[in-house]
Amino acid sequence: MEQYDELFPSACVDSSSPIMVPNGGAALGERPRARRRRRRAARCGGDGGELDGGGDPKKRRLSDEQVEALELSFREERKLETGRKVHLAAELGLDPKQVAVWFQNRRARHKSKLLEEEFGKLKQAHDAAILHKCHLENEVMRLKERLEITEEELARLRSAAGSHAVSGDGGDAMGRVVCSGSPSSSFSTGTCQQPGVRDHLGDDDLLYVPDYACYPDNSVVEWFSLYGLM
């Protein structure tokens, strides 16, 4: 622990105290906070809070100029080697220890700020993904509804066709392929039974059109594109 005495010479720390025994020592098991409180209380009850380094017990804020110079230096290099520390301290009229502490705090606070920003970005992405999922679920529901309608229409057509023609191998009476997709597949290729479109066709005018192409707003196409499915 001697290195800390050297690093923080003005600190009110008694190296001979069992509190500061290196590597835990006698203080092992005692909560640091309780230890500090006790130490602080002992100090306040003692000689009136005077630091043993003779410094001002009250915390002094760094001037704007000092902070600006430290910030400038921090932007150049986050780590602080001894030479730079001593030079900065001399330049700003500070204790090298103060410069070291300032850099330590600055690094810590910079890191927490970065983490906060990262969290914000991730949260934004998460929210967008949730919204996207809702849209996809809505789209799936719409597709299922349309599939049901299509299947009903198909059943009607088949029963109507059965009365005046014999079909086989998936072809109709005219030998055309009606549907290559599985009825149970939500995204299968099938006939376009879009209301309105169907009205302009005769019973035998079957079209071979992918389901997604039946949507005038191309919304399905957009979603598929997003996922590289098309």
Added chain:
DNA sequence: ACTAATCTAATCATACGCGGTATGATTAGCCCATTAGT
């Protein structure tokens, strides 16, 4: 391997402005912090 210097993370204490935030300072490090010089 040993040691000093330095680091991170957590926390405390105080300044500034009125409860909470910003910031300087302190402490521990536990399969015993890591890094660099000797």
